[in-house]
Amino acid sequence: MSNSDSTTNGTAKNGWLFNSTKPSLDQIRTRIDSVDQEIHRLLNERATLAEHVAISKKANEDSPLFYRPEREAQVLRAVMQRNQGPLSNETVARLFREIMSACLALEAPQTVAYLGPQGTFTQGAALKHFGADAVTVPIANIDEVFREVESGNAHYGVVPIENSSEGVVNHTLDSFISSPLNVIGEVELRIHQNLLISDTTRVDSITRIYSHQQSLAQCRKWLDGHFPKAERVAVSSNAEAARKIKSEWHSAAIAGEVAAKEYDLTILNAKIEDNPNNTTRFLIIGREAVPVSGDDKTSLLIAAHDKAGALLDILQPFAKHGISLTSIETRPALPDKWAYVFFIDLVGHQDQPHVRAALDEISATVKELRVLGSYPRAVL
Numbered sequence: 001m002s003n004s005d006s007t008t009n010g011t012a013k014n015g016w017l018f019n020s021t022k023p024s025l026d027q028i029r030t031r032i033d034s035v036d037q038e039i040h041r042l043l044n045e046r047a048t049l050a051e052h053v054a055i056s057k058k059a060n061e062d063s064p065l066f067y068r069p070e071r072e073a074q075v076l077r078a079v080m081q082r083n084q085g086p087l088s089n090e091t092v093a094r095l096f097r098e099i100m101s102a103c104l105a106l107e108a109p110q111t112v113a114y115l116g117p118q119g120t121f122t123q124g125a126a127l128k129h130f131g132a133d134a135v136t137v138p139i140a141n142i143d144e145v146f147r148e149v150e151s152g153n154a155h156y157g158v159v160p161i162e163n164s165s166e167g168v169v170n171h172t173l174d175s176f177i178s179s180p181l182n183v184i185g186e187v188e189l190r191i192h193q194n195l196l197i198s199d200t201t202r203v204d205s206i207t208r209i210y211s212h213q214q215s216l217a218q219c220r221k222w223l224d225g226h227f228p229k230a231e232r233v234a235v236s237s238n239a240e241a242a243r244k245i246k247s248e249w250h251s252a253a254i255a256g257e258v259a260a261k262e263y264d265l266t267i268l269n270a271k272i273e274d275n276p277n278n279t280t281r282f283l284i285i286g287r288e289a290v291p292v293s294g295d296d297k298t299s300l301l302i303a304a305h306d307k308a309g310a311l312l313d314i315l316q317p318f319a320k321h322g323i324s325l326t327s328i329e330t331r332p333a334l335p336d337k338w339a340y341v342f343f344i345d346l347v348g349h350q351d352q353p354h355v356r357a358a359l360d361e362i363s364a365t366v367k368e369l370r371v372l373g374s375y376p377r378a379v380l
């Protein structure tokens, strides 16, 4: 279907679909049934092809890698590029995301450890990135997520790295200093906060509101306006807040939609965050390196010498080779009292010649340069 076949408000002009300009509901449904049959047949054809991919990987690779982030990014980008509507690019990409998730699960189910408990935004990020057929496992803290992947208990891990209003998650940066794992992907999640109640909550008697301290901060103005007298109680996670209100009739919780579903709660007020662009970026960690996808980012960890102009020596080669940086963070390199490491994200892949040239030049001037990973830029 071309763009001219649908009007801007999404209503299909039906001339090309039906002989009569006013088809009956039954006629339309009959067409839907036959389209569904075709989609169904094609889905299983695709799934069978994925099974063949698995057979081929097992025959040709010593330790076959079933999840291929670069290929998934290419498939999703192609879906969005060729999309003609009326479905939006995001909607078609989301549907194909789930199709690939189901196909990958047929090849080999993938275990994904995430910063739990169940119902956190990190679980939402894991599902957004891997789709509903990944086996997601909640893990109590960020270090443990790293350990689960290092030990091979989980294939991949998902950890938060930065929030647009709260800044970088230092704990995650620090975990990379002592871990051999690679960054193999990134995912961005719009963070919407909601006021949740349980079956037993008496809405007129809410005197206490639980949430993680960051979420309470993100909804401060809304709470001042709507619940100025309620006590705000910070707990270890939004999911913990959701769990707590199941047994307290005078309490509500602030948490995301995943927590509402997970704990069977009702959203009393949706999207109550003060900043509507509130976004959190998460990293996917794994044991393997990812080949070039065509639109990639690279994360670096650099320990500089303690001398004047050290940062300039790092930045100049990037400028010289036309490489854009998307983030620079500094962390103390414990146990050295005044030594620092830089975490740098750039646009490009370490296997591209201009990126490789810049990295080689920088390596010659610093104490240590470690490529944490090159990975496809977030598609969805």
Ligand SMILES: O=C(O)C(=O)C[C@]1(C(=O)O)C=C[C@@H](O)C=C1
Pocket: 050, 053, 054, 066, 067, 068, 069, 071, 072, 075, 099, 100, 101, 103, 104, 107
């Ligand atoms: O192309 C592959 O390597 C596949 O395994 C197939 C497929 C897909 O369904 O398209 C499934 C899982 C991979 O992560 C990437 C793509």
